[in-house]
Amino acid sequence: MSFLGVDGIGKTTLSREVGSYLESQGFTVRHVAWRPLLSGEGRQWPGDALQELWVEAFRLLFAGGQRAGEPLRMPRDYRSWSEAGWENSLKDSHVTGVRPVGPLAAALVELAANLVVAAEQIQPALARGEVVLQESFPFKHVIKEVLISRRITTDRSSWSQTARLMRTFFKDIFNAFPLRPHVGVLVHGPVDLAYRWRMAQSGSLGVLEDYGAAGEKGEAAFTRLQRETADIFHRAARDWDWLVHRVDDGGLHANLARGLDLVLSHPEVARFTAPHR
Numbered sequence: 059m060s061f062l063g064v065d066g067i068g069k070t071t072l073s074r075e076v077g078s079y080l081e082s083q084g085f086t087v088r089h090v091a092w093r094p095l096l097s098g099e100g101r102q103w104p105g106d107a108l109q110e111l112w113v114e115a116f117r118l119l120f121a122g123g124q125r126a127g128e129p130l131r132m133p134r135d136y137r138s139w140s141e142a143g144w145e146n147s148l149k150d151s152h153v154t155g156v157r158p159v160g161p162l163a164a165a166l167v168e169l170a171a172n173l174v175v176a177a178e179q180i181q182p183a184l185a186r187g188e189v190v191l192q193e194s195f196p197f198k199h200v201i202k203e204v205l206i207s208r209r210i211t212t213d214r215s216s217w218s219q220t221a222r223l224m225r226t227f228f229k230d231i232f233n234a235f236p237l238r239p240h241v242g243v244l245v246h247g248p249v250d251l252a253y254r255w256r257m258a259q260s261g262s263l264g265v266l267e268d269y270g271a272a273g274e275k276g277e278a279a280f281t282r283l284q285r286e287t288a289d290i291f292h293r294a295a296r297d298w299d300w301l302v303h304r305v306d307d308g309g310l311h312a313n314l315a316r317g318l319d320l321v322l323s324h325p326e327v328a329r330f331t332a333p334h335r
Contacts, residue, residue: 059073059189064252065266065267066252067251074193088183090192112139118161119271121156125152145265165224243301246304251307
């Protein structure tokens with residue numbers, strides 16, 4: 059089961075609510091994402107590959123970028139990257155000069171990493187009879203990287219055309235094995251509400267939550283990026299026949315109750331939970 063939606067709209071919260079309920083009914087639940095798989099010790103597969111892909115995705119996202127007039131010089135190995143706090147550094151920096159090809163290449167790296175996660179984590183867990191929850195469907199990240207490339211390109215006849223083709227490619231491949239979930243849930247709600255919730259939760263925006271890689275940061279850049287992604291997500295969810303959970307400012311518990319009821323009503327979920335209810 060995967061959750062999709064703009065940043066800050068409550069995907070993680072709903073995923074955890076669904077996971078807690080299923081665990082209370084006796085199911086083994088596994089929450090799967092790329093980031094938690096980075097902490098493994100040693101150079102064992104797939105951890106080593108995922109670490110290298112993680113760093114390279116950021117290096118490409120900011121390809122050619124400058125900070126305070128100086129070229130960004132990111133380390134190539136994950137340990138140096140992590141110990142130096144590069145993700146937080148990029149989040150708080152004003153970066154200019156990123157090349158349009160960089161975010162597009164980063165999106166392909168994201169795809170590669172998530173194919174590894176699907177093959178080496180999700181599919182084996184499903185084979186063991188576990189319920190796998192993916193709190194943020196990775197289609198979200200690749201689409202944002204494509205939009206960032208489009209935002210910074212100056213030649214509308216070249217890289218913009220490539221970006222359009224890649225959007226179609228990503229929509230197709232994320233709707234196919236092994237990336238397509240058995241149950242997909244779009245968490246949909248106002249972008250201004252998502253921004254308020256995100257700032258209340260963490261007090262700042264993440265690297266890919268605004269147009270920072272395109273040189274635009276802050277609430278206005280967040281709103282623009284998230285509205286553009288929300289439109290893409292909504293059309294994809296319709297074409298993929300996903301559930302749509304609409305959130306509002308009526309309160310956390312009310313939103314979670316409606317979301318849980320919606321998920322449990324899905325035929326695939328109802329089929330395997332019926333004997334436990």
